[in-house]
Amino acid sequence: xxxxxxxxxxxxxxxxxxxxxxxxxxxxxxxxxxxxxxxxxxxxxxxxxxxxxxxxxxxxxxxxxxxxxxxxxxxxxxxxxxxxxxxxxxxxxxxxxxxxxxxxxxxxxxxxxxxxxxxxxxxxx
Numbered sequence: 001x002x003x004x005x006x007x008x009x010x011x012x013x014x015x016x017x018x019x020x021x022x023x024x025x026x027x028x029x030x031x032x033x034x035x036x037x038x039x040x041x042x043x044x045x046x047x048x049x050x051x052x053x054x055x056x057x058x059x060x061x062x063x064x065x066x067x068x069x070x071x072x073x074x075x076x077x078x079x080x081x082x083x084x085x086x087x088x089x090x091x092x093x094x095x096x097x098x099x100x101x102x103x104x105x106x107x108x109x110x111x112x113x114x115x116x117x118x119x120x121x122x123x124x125x
Contacts, residue, residue, distance in 0.1 A: 002015065006098055010098075011033060011035065012098075012101040012102040012104070014032050016030075016032040016033070017031045019037065019097070020094060026097070035115065036114075037101060039114075047096045047101075050103075054092045054096055055089075059081045059084070062080060063080070066081065
């Protein structure tokens, strides 16, 4: 269930609400349960590391794919893998944040007072 929520960019708490309102806009809170996504200032800095790991995996897979199909020279590997990583940056950015939020929710679930504040926030809007 959680894997499906990650793949469809859903809320780490309720697994239903959309994290992104549009391709360029992230919701501040879940439209379904009201939980605020950014738990503290600088919360998404760890998502940078998650994105780095995802980009590395994509580059390795692209290099392996090039090796198994085309077998280019060293510059070909560099350009091919870099091109694939460059084209995947928007998806990596979106998924890195969502993956980080889900990891954080599993390791440090929201406390009742955080959920109550989210509920009150949702009622006010």
